[in-house]
Amino acid sequence: MKLINMKQTYMYSGEISNSRGFVSRLSEITSGVCRKSMAKSIFRSMSMSMSLIAAVFFLLSCGGGGGDAAEEMKAPTVSNFTIDKDGAFSFYFSGNPTVTAYGVCYSTTNASPTTGDTTFPLAGYTSGTASGTIADLAAATTYYCRAFATNAVGTTYSSNMVKITTPNPKPGKGDNIPPSAAKKGM
Numbered sequence: 001m002k003l004i005n006m007k008q009t010y011m012y013s014g015e016i017s018n019s020r021g022f023v024s025r026l027s028e029i030t031s032g033v034c035r036k037s038m039a040k041s042i043f044r045s046m047s048m049s050m051s052l053i054a055a056v057f058f059l060l061s062c063g064g065g066g067g068d069a070a071e072e073m074k075a076p077t078v079s080n081f082t083i084d085k086d087g088a089f090s091f092y093f094s095g096n097p098t099v100t101a102y103g104v105c106y107s108t109t110n111a112s113p114t115t116g117d118t119t120f121p122l123a124g125y126t127s128g129t130a131s132g133t134i135a136d137l138a139a140a141t142t143y144y145c146r147a148f149a150t151n152a153v154g155t156t157y158s159s160n161m162v163k164i165t166t167p168n169p170k171p172g173k174g175d176n177i178p179p180s181a182a183k184k185g186m
Contacts, residue, residue, distance in 0.1 A: 073097055076149035081158035083145050085166055087134035091147035091158060094127035102130055102149040105157075111144050115155060119148075139169045 076095030083089035083104065093102050102125075107117040120134045130147070137143060142165045147158040 073153055075154040076102075076151050076156045078102075078147050078149045078156050078158045081147040081160055081162065083134075083162050083164055085164050087137045087164075087166070088132075089134070089145070089147070090129060090131035092129050093147070093149040095149060095151040095153070095156075097152045098126045099149045099151050102147070104132075104134065104145055104147050106134070106143045106145040108141060108143055111163075112157075112161060113144050113146055114157070115148055115150070137166045139166050141166050 073096060076093055076099050078091060078093045081089070081091040089104055091104075093099055101121060103119050103121040105113040105115050105117050105119045107113040110117050120132065122130050122132060142163060144161055144163055146161045149156055
């Protein structure tokens with residue numbers, strides 16, 4: 001930039017203009033630079049803010065930010081298990097993720113039966129009240145019983161184990177012992 005006349009004109013980039021034009025052009029150039037710099041700064045800030053917001057939403061959707069407890073994946077619950085001496089039982093079960101197997105496990109030797117012992121599996125529901133009767137229990141035998149439910153997280157057993165003793169057979173009811181022989185003590 002060469003100064004030609006201090007009062008009236010300035011030479012700027014090969015152009016001759018008056019002092020107001022120079023100041024105006026200089027103002028445009030510097031404000032344009034400032035605008036570009038400010039725009040870049042704002043864009044960077046917005047990008048970082050959007051990244052932060054996206055990260056927060058991701059964490060919330062994964063359950064990392066105190067999401068709804070109903071959405072948390074847990075082992076199933078099993079409650080209110082009852083069974084009588086004839087093998088009739090009922091219990092409540094539920095789970096998220098969905099229960100895939102449920103029923104009653106029982107043993108004559110294991111006081112805390114598991115699904116590795118004998119099971120009476122049920123099917124058809126993913127939660128609710130289950131009931132049924134274990135028909136093949138031996139007469140005059142003690143059984144340890146508890147309900148179970150399984151989902152993708154694991155297997156849960158009822159908190160209560162029920163000990164039952166099946167009744168002796170009544171003479172003459174399909175056991176090939178005539179009622180008169182049972183009374184005599186044959």
